[in-house]
Amino acid sequence: MKRLSGLLIIIALFAGCAKNSPDIANPAFAPDISAVPDRFDQKVLLERFTMASCGQCPIADFYADSLSELWPERFYDVAIHVNDLLEAPENMTVGGTNILDSMFNVFSIYPGGMINRRNFTTADFSADNWISLTQSKMGQIPSCGLALEAKEIKANNHLRLVVHAGFSQALGGDYRLHGYIVQSSITSSDSLLDQMNDFSIEGSTPDSTLSFYDLNDTIHLYKHTDVLTRVININGSLGDQIPQTLMVPHSEYVKVYDVDLTGVNRSNSYIIFFIDKYGDTPNAHWIENVQRVKIGESKDWN
Numbered sequence: 001m002k003r004l005s006g007l008l009i010i011i012a013l014f015a016g017c018a019k020n021s022p023d024i025a026n027p028a029f030a031p032d033i034s035a036v037p038d039r040f041d042q043k044v045l046l047e048r049f050t051m052a053s054c055g056q057c058p059i060a061d062f063y064a065d066s067l068s069e070l071w072p073e074r075f076y077d078v079a080i081h082v083n084d085l086l087e088a089p090e091n092m093t094v095g096g097t098n099i100l101d102s103m104f105n106v107f108s109i110y111p112g113g114m115i116n117r118r119n120f121t122t123a124d125f126s127a128d129n130w131i132s133l134t135q136s137k138m139g140q141i142p143s144c145g146l147a148l149e150a151k152e153i154k155a156n157n158h159l160r161l162v163v164h165a166g167f168s169q170a171l172g173g174d175y176r177l178h179g180y181i182v183q184s185s186i187t188s189s190d191s192l193l194d195q196m197n198d199f200s201i202e203g204s205t206p207d208s209t210l211s212f213y214d215l216n217d218t219i220h221l222y223k224h225t226d227v228l229t230r231v232i233n234i235n236g237s238l239g240d241q242i243p244q245t246l247m248v249p250h251s252e253y254v255k256v257y258d259v260d261l262t263g264v265n266r267s268n269s270y271i272i273f274f275i276d277k278y279g280d281t282p283n284a285h286w287i288e289n290v291q292r293v294k295i296g297e298s299k300d301w302n
Contacts, residue, residue: 040145048113176239
């Protein structure tokens with residue numbers, strides 16, 4: 001009898017819990033993007049300048065790949081090609097000038113690149129310092145973050161891209177959204193995309209400690225990684241300004257882009273968006289935060 005009474009009490013308790021508990025929402029109907037969080041993870045963007053005719057550039061590919069393996073969800077790489085067939089059309093002037101290269105690569109260093117657009121000296125630009133610079137950036141706490149919705153591809157092969165910029169602290173000044181389409185890898189049989197390799201046994205600076213040593217000084221069918229193929233912004237490489245009134249704690253700025261995917265390898269491409277503190281000179285910029293998403297998916301804040 002005591003056992004029966006105990007069982008009835010347990011059943012009653014469970015019934016009470018079931019009656020008072022809220023329904024569990026169907027995850028299928030949950031929004032892709034959550035509310036603006038109190039804090040954001042710091043993410044890092046490497047914008048590196050490279051060219052097929054640059055014999056020193058393979059080592060930069062190696063460094064970038066290594067950093068991506070170390071921080072796969074927080075380090076993002078973009079290879080901005082200069083003077084070869086992989087230059088992004090939207091990054092070119094009518095006269096044939098590479099806009100990003102002319103804006104930021106004032107030292108004309110190849111390979112060279114910026115970690116979150118901090119670009120004060122040639123040392124900041126050198127591939128030899130990318131690892132230490134990335135490590136120092138990872139420890140910072142950003143004032144903002146991004147979430148991206150890249151799921152909706154229309155019948156006309158246009159992507160409805162929704163960019164969310166959220167803020168945990170107030171920001172003042174000229175902050176802009178920038179977006180790229182990046183192809184993970186491109187390999188071509190075109191000899192114009194053969195990669196020069198100074199580190200080969202046949203090269204000008206052979207290095208037996210590198211995997212490039214056993215390759216030819218001109219590498220056919222080279223795998224070019226993280227290639228910038230498209231600049232998304234309405235204002236091109238200048239970026240799209242974020243309204244000052246919305247850059248306050250827990251506020252969110254949402255911008256929708258119509259992105260033509262004609263010629264884009266959707267299965268091998270992703271989108272990168274970042275918030276840049278705009279400056280009048282190359283060393284007056286910095287990236288507050290960055291986010292990446294594959295085409296056909298969504299990515300929440302952190």
